[in-house]
Amino acid sequence: MVFPFKFSKVLALKEKEKDAAKSGYNEAVQKFENAATELYVLLKQKEEFIEKKEQQIQKGVPISKIQDAERFLFSLEKSINFWQGQVAKTRRSMEIKQQLLLEKNIEVKKYEKLKEKAWDSFSQFEKKEQNQMMDEISIQQYMNRGNQV
Incomplete structure (x- = not known):
C-alpha cells in the first residue's frame, strides 16, 4: 500500500521556498564579501x-x-566612506535573508515532522x-486441519 501524506504538495512547496531563500542568502553573502573585500583593499591602500x-x-x-x-587621500576617504556604507547595507541584507532562511527551515522541519508522524x-x-491477516490465515489453517481429522 502507498503511503498517503496529505501535505506532500505543501512540503514540496515549502522546500522550494527554502531553496530559494538559501539561494538569496548565498547571493547576499557573496555581495557582502565583495563589499568587505573592496573596503579592506581601500583601507590597506x-x-x-x-x-x-x-x-x-x-x-x-x-x-x-x-x-x-x-587630494588623493581625500578621494580615498570618500571611497572608504562609500564602501563602509555598502558593507553595512549588504550586512543588513544578509542578516535579513539569513532570518528568512531560518524561518523557511523551521517551516520545512514542521512539515517533515508531520510526515514522520x-x-x-x-x-x-x-x-x-x-x-490480523496472519491471525485469520492461522485460524483458517487450524480449522482446515481440524476438519481433516
Missing part, C-alpha cells in the same frame, strides 16, 4: 599611502606633492492489518 607620505615628508618633498597627496501511524496501521 590608505594605510600604505600614509606611511609612504610620511616617509616622503621626512625626506623633504615639495608642497605641490604634499597637496596632491592630500503520519508515517509512524501508517506503518503501525499496516503492521496491525498484517497481524
Whole structure:
C-alpha cells in the first residue's frame, strides 16, 4: 500500500521556498564579501599611502606633492566612506535573508515532522492489518486441519 501524506504538495512547496531563500542568502553573502573585500583593499591602500607620505615628508618633498597627496587621500576617504556604507547595507541584507532562511527551515522541519508522524501511524496501521491477516490465515489453517481429522 502507498503511503498517503496529505501535505506532500505543501512540503514540496515549502522546500522550494527554502531553496530559494538559501539561494538569496548565498547571493547576499557573496555581495557582502565583495563589499568587505573592496573596503579592506581601500583601507590597506590608505594605510600604505600614509606611511609612504610620511616617509616622503621626512625626506623633504615639495608642497605641490604634499597637496596632491592630500587630494588623493581625500578621494580615498570618500571611497572608504562609500564602501563602509555598502558593507553595512549588504550586512543588513544578509542578516535579513539569513532570518528568512531560518524561518523557511523551521517551516520545512514542521512539515517533515508531520510526515514522520503520519508515517509512524501508517506503518503501525499496516503492521496491525498484517497481524490480523496472519491471525485469520492461522485460524483458517487450524480449522482446515481440524476438519481433516
